[in-house]
Amino acid sequence: MSVNQARKRRSPKGKPEAPLTRSARRRLREREHRLETILGAAGSLFAEEGYHRTGMERIADEAEVSVGTVYFYFKNKEDLLVQLLDRTGYELRSLLGDAFRHADGTLEGFRNAGKVFFEEFCPRNPEKIALIFRESAGQSAVVEAHRKRIFAKLIDDLKAALTSVEANLGAFRSDLAIDVMAASILGMFERLAYHYLIWQDRRGDLSAVGDDAVDFIAGGIRNLLQADPADEENLSHGRD
Numbered sequence: 001m002s003v004n005q006a007r008k009r010r011s012p013k014g015k016p017e018a019p020l021t022r023s024a025r026r027r028l029r030e031r032e033h034r035l036e037t038i039l040g041a042a043g044s045l046f047a048e049e050g051y052h053r054t055g056m057e058r059i060a061d062e063a064e065v066s067v068g069t070v071y072f073y074f075k076n077k078e079d080l081l082v083q084l085l086d087r088t089g090y091e092l093r094s095l096l097g098d099a100f101r102h103a104d105g106t107l108e109g110f111r112n113a114g115k116v117f118f119e120e121f122c123p124r125n126p127e128k129i130a131l132i133f134r135e136s137a138g139q140s141a142v143v144e145a146h147r148k149r150i151f152a153k154l155i156d157d158l159k160a161a162l163t164s165v166e167a168n169l170g171a172f173r174s175d176l177a178i179d180v181m182a183a184s185i186l187g188m189f190e191r192l193a194y195h196y197l198i199w200q201d202r203r204g205d206l207s208a209v210g211d212d213a214v215d216f217i218a219g220g221i222r223n224l225l226q227a228d229p230a231d232e233e234n235l236s237h238g239r240d
Contacts, residue, residue, distance in 0.1 A: 035073055038063045042080050047127035051081060051135040082146050085136050088128045089150030095121050097157035105168030107221060110161060111214040117189050118210025123203045129193045151186060158182035162221070170226050177224045185217055
């Protein structure tokens with residue numbers, strides 16, 4: 001419960017309860033701060049040293065709290081990873097998903113939305129890239145279920161954007177085209193982020209990588225449309 005939630009809390013009968021005292025609000029803020037500190041320490045360690053090589057004692061030491069405090073907030077290390085994964089997935093979808101949901105149905109709008117991943121999310125969040133694409137992969141069934149849910153939502157956002165392109169520029173040649181492209185685009189984003197941030201630290205190249213990637217994607221979309229792929233002006237700006 002956050003401080004703001006605590007101020008608005010209600011009794012089981014729906015009547016507003018008495019507001020928390022100043023000392024209670026302070027304790028709540030302190031708990032929230034400890035929670036964020038532990039999550040931040042764990043996220044950094046998982047990305048830098050690896051999930052399996054990081055113990056709860058190491059996380060507690062990095063967060064400057066006791067091991068018991070870590071276990072007060074999290075059942076175990078898997079629980080910690082799941083909460084970090086869910087937060088990262090929410091942030092990624094809030095940025096990337098929102099960009100694609102607000103693309104204007106043109107290829108240029110789709111290009112601009114795709115570049116958000118390379119120019120905004122990746123360079124600002126290399127640790128989160130490592131967490132969602134490397135450290136959470138191949139873990140338990142519980143962790144994999146959370147990963148699957150995150151990627152399914154991102155694919156749905158891409159499918160919605162591709163549906164807008166289809167509505168604006170004409171039908172795709174195949175009934176499976178939107179599904180295939182959405183999964184392929186997300187896979188390309190994952191692999192390029194892995195290649196340029198995890199295998200190599202080349203974040204300075206990410207903007208150029210993004211330009212090439214989204215142009216490649218736009219070309220694929222163009223080729224799968226039933227419309228004449230040579231009609232570049234129509235595809236870039238939509239129908240009159």
